[in-house]
Structure formats: structure tokens, C-alpha cells
Amino acid sequence: MRRIIVLGSTGSIGVQALDVIARNPHLFEVVGLSAGTNREKLAEQAAEFGVEHTALGADESVSLVETVAADVVLNGITGSVGLGPTLAALRSGATLALANKESLIVGGDLVKGLAAPGQIVPVDSEHSALAQALRSGTHDEVRRLVLTASGGPFRGRTRESLRDVSPKAALAHPTWDMGLVVTTNSATLVNKGLEIIEAHLLFDIDYDRIDVAVHPQSIVHSMVEFTDGSTLAQASPPDMRLPISLGLSWPDRVPGVGVPLDWTTVQTWTFEPLDDSAFPAVGLAKEVGRAGSTYPAVFNAANEQAVHAFHEGRIGYLDIVDTVKAVVDAHEPASADLEGVLDAERWARTQADRILSRA
Ligand SMILES: NC(=O)C1=CN([C@@H]2O[C@H](COP(=O)(O)OP(=O)(O)OC[C@H]3O[C@@H](n4cnc5c(N)ncnc54)[C@H](OP(=O)(O)O)[C@@H]3O)[C@@H](O)[C@H]2O)C=CC1
Numbered sequence: 001m002r003r004i005i006v007l008g009s010t011g012s013i014g015v016q017a018l019d020v021i022a023r024n025p026h027l028f029e030v031v032g033l034s035a036g037t038n039r040e041k042l043a044e045q046a047a048e049f050g051v052e053h054t055a056l057g058a059d060e061s062v063s064l065v066e067t068v069a070a071d072v073v074l075n076g077i078t079g080s081v082g083l084g085p086t087l088a089a090l091r092s093g094a095t096l097a098l099a100n101k102e103s104l105i106v107g108g109d110l111v112k113g114l115a116a117p118g119q120i121v122p123v124d125s126e127h128s129a130l131a132q133a134l135r136s137g138t139h140d141e142v143r144r145l146v147l148t149a150s151g152g153p154f155r156g157r158t159r160e161s162l163r164d165v166s167p168k169a170a171l172a173h174p175t176w177d178m179g180l181v182v183t184t185n186s187a188t189l190v191n192k193g194l195e196i197i198e199a200h201l202l203f204d205i206d207y208d209r210i211d212v213a214v215h216p217q218s219i220v221h222s223m224v225e226f227t228d229g230s231t232l233a234q235a236s237p238p239d240m241r242l243p244i245s246l247g248l249s250w251p252d253r254v255p256g257v258g259v260p261l262d263w264t265t266v267q268t269w270t271f272e273p274l275d276d277s278a279f280p281a282v283g284l285a286k287e288v289g290r291a292g293s294t295y296p297a298v299f300n301a302a303n304e305q306a307v308h309a310f311h312e313g314r315i316g317y318l319d320i321v322d323t324v325k326a327v328v329d330a331h332e333p334a335s336a337d338l339e340g341v342l343d344a345e346r347w348a349r350t351q352a353d354r355i356l357s358r359a
């Protein structure tokens with residue numbers, strides 16, 4: 001029986017994690033829950049799962065992780081505000097089931113330096129797929145990683161045709177039902193950029209050997225190409241409960257958690273290259289990842305500001321990545337210790353807000 005803390009329990013990842021747990025009471029027990037502001041839903045969940053310890057906000061989430069003993073902390077918080085809870089989870093010695101990719105990306109070596117080997121289990125679907133495929137070979141046998149991308153709701157469009165797209169259109173993800181920020185990031189392809197940095201940090205593969213293939217069906221969740229020319233892909237219908245369950249029970253699988261593919265009906269899986277001119281965020285993220293230091297934190301923080309401005313109707317879709325690029329270009333890297341990262345984030349948010357107010 002594993003004791004689980006679910007951070008961000010009221011969100012898309014959190015609710016699906018509780019569904020997995022509710023269906024497998026012989027495997028998991030919830031010992032702590034946290035949310036941002038949604039006190040009512042948090043209280044309902046605590047009552048349903050008989051949980052004594054709850055927290056609201058990032059600071060209380062840190063205290064929760066520090067005071068409640070758990071085997072696994074699932075970080076399903078959205079945004080880089082999840083950094084403190086990620087660091088606390090690693091310090092606690094629990095396994096960190098990581099959906100909150102932002103904390104790894106902004107924390108970089110800081111997060112990696114705290115993590116024992118195998119302590120971080122990725123929940124992001126692509127990285128879960130890679131982790132599963134990587135069980136089949138050694139690090140030296142890996143030639144490259146290929147992350148699949150759905151392409152988002154604007155796949156096939158030119159940059160100019162995207163100038164006036166609405167927030168509602170950006171939230172119409174073709175294959176996944178997720179929270180507002182990650183869904184918007186899928187529409188700009190910033191999500192795939194963040195995921196390249198996440199893959200580099202998790203699996204120690206250099207950026208030249210991490211590629212993206214657009215796969216609109218979101219059935220193949222990513223692939224590992226090995227040195228002998230063999231490629232292993234992980235495939236399953238798009239349902240986050242599978243990678244979430246692996247995050248909670250790694251290295252074991254939870255029987256029945258997902259519905260397998262149906263091989264008795266005709267289906268077509270397609271793959272195509274990414275259009276870098278319409279979606280420059282992936283190339284920019286690779287540059288940022290290569291530059292390292294405080295650049296990834298700045299990239300992410302500027303994006304978070306821009307995404308919120310877009311949904312408040314203050315800027316257009318194209319302004320999101322244009323703003324991120326302008327902030328990254330203006331950044332002077334600093335030491336990437338915790339203070340340095342937090343300073344760089346504050347600087348990036350202020351800088352982004354200045355640019356956004358003129359957009
Ligand atoms: N949803 C998905 O399918 C996938 C998500 N991810 C990643 O998982 C993470 C969560 O995404 P998702 O579930 O979609 O997001 P949601 O917006 O649906 O949920 C976010 C959760 O974080 C909580 N939260 C927000 N701010 C704080 C804070 N300051 N302190 C504590 N909790 C906070 C929210 O609480 P409240 O309800 O009170 O606001 C909510 O529970 C993101 O990093 C995302 O990129 C990765 C792959 C797939």
C-alpha cells in the first residue's frame with residue numbers, strides 16, 4: 001500500500017489521479033491533498049478520501065509535504081509556483097511523480113542535484129512513454145529521443161492566419177482535455193518546447209539528439225531510437241490515467257487502468273515534421289535549453305505572463321511567443337541557485353508585463 005500526497009488535486013491531473021486511486025484502494029491511500037484557491041472542492045475531496053491533511057497555496061503545500069509522511073508525492077500543480085513543492089518532495093525522500101514540468105525546467109540542476117537516482121518519475125505523457133521505452137536499453141545504446149506532438153488546434157495553419165485566433169479556439173485541443181495553461185501551451189507549441197528541456201533534464205540526452213514529430217492522433221506518446229536502428233514507441237489511447245498510475249506505482253503497472261488500443265478496426269496513425277516558421281517556440285526552447293543557467297526559468301515565466309494576458313484579452317495569440325522571445329533576448333544570465341532562479345523569474349515577469357502592456 002503506497003501513501004500518496006496529491007498536490008494540485010482539484011485540477012485535471014489531480015482529479016484523474018484521485019480517480020486512479022479510488023479504483024485501486026488496495027494499492028494506494030491518500031494522505032494529503034492540496035489546491036491553489038478552490039477550498040470547497042478540496043474539502044469535498046478530503047471528505048471523500050478520508051484525508052486529514054490539506055493545504056491551500058504553494059507555501060502550505062510545502063509544509064504539507066514536510067510534515068506528512070508519504071511514499072509518493074504527485075506534483076500536479078500548474079506553473080513554476082510548483083518549484084518549492086518539488087524541492088520539498090525531493091528533500092522528504094518520497095518518490096516525486098512529476099506532472100509539474102515547469103518546476104524541473106526552471107529548477108534545472110537545482111532539482112536534479114537534490115534527486116536521488118530514480119526518485120523522479122515523469123507523469124507527462126511523452127516522458128512516461130520515453131521512460132517505459134528506455135527500460136529496454138542502456139544510456140549508451142540510445143541514439144535519439146523523438147517526442148510526439150499533437151500539433152494543437154492550429155496544426156497546418158500559417159503564422160499570418162493565426163494573428164486573430166481567439167482564446168476559445170486556442171483551448172480547443174484536438175485530443176486532450178487539460179488545464180488552461182498547458183492547453184494554451186499546446187496551441188503555441190510552447191508545451192513541446194518545455195518538454196524538450198524536460199526530456200534533456202530527465203534523461204541526460206543532448207539537445208541535438210531530441211527531436212519532435214507531429215502525430216495528430218496522440219496515440220504514440222513518444223519514441224526512443226537505439227544505436228542499432230531499432231525504434232521503440234509507447235502507444236495507448238490518449239488518457240492521462242495511464243502515465244499517472246505509472247507515476248504512482250513505478251516500476252509496477254496498475255492492471256486495468258487504461259483501455260488498450262483496438263486492433264480489430266481500421267485506423268491510421270500519421271507523422272509529419274513540425275512547421276518551425278508557424279510555430280517558432282520549439283526552436284526557441286532548444287536555444288534556451290542549450291544556453292541553460294537562468295534562461296529556461298525566464299522562458300517559462302515570460303510565457304506564463306503572456307498566457308494569462310492572452311486569456312484576459314489583452315494581447316493576441318502571436319504576441320505570446322513574440323513576448324517570450326523578446327524577454328529571452330534581453331536576459332542576462334545569472335547564477336542558477338535558488339535565489340538566482342527566483343530573481344530571474346521576477347525579472348522576466350516584470351519585463352514581460354512591460355512588453356505586454358504595449359502589445
Ligand atoms: N492536464 C493534463 O492532462 C496534463 C498536465 N500536465 C502538467 O501537469 C500540471 C498540472 O496541469 P493541469 O492539471 O492540467 O492544470 P489545472 O489548471 O487543471 O490544475 C492545476 C492545479 O494546480 C493548483 N494550483 C494552482 N496554483 C497553485 C498554487 N499556487 N499552490 C498550490 N496549488 C496550485 C490548482 O488549484 P485550484 O483548483 O485551487 O486553482 C489545481 O489543483 C502542469 O504542469 C501541466 O503542464 C502534463 C501533462 C498532461
Ligand SMILES: CC(=O)[C@@H](O)[C@H](O)COP(=O)(O)O
Binds near residue numbers: 185
Ligand atoms: C497529455 C500531455 O502530456 C500533454 O502535455 C500533451 O503533450 C499536450 O499535447 P501536445 O502534444 O499538443 O502538446
Ligand SMILES: [Mn+2]
Binds near residue numbers: 124
Ligand atoms: Mn506532454
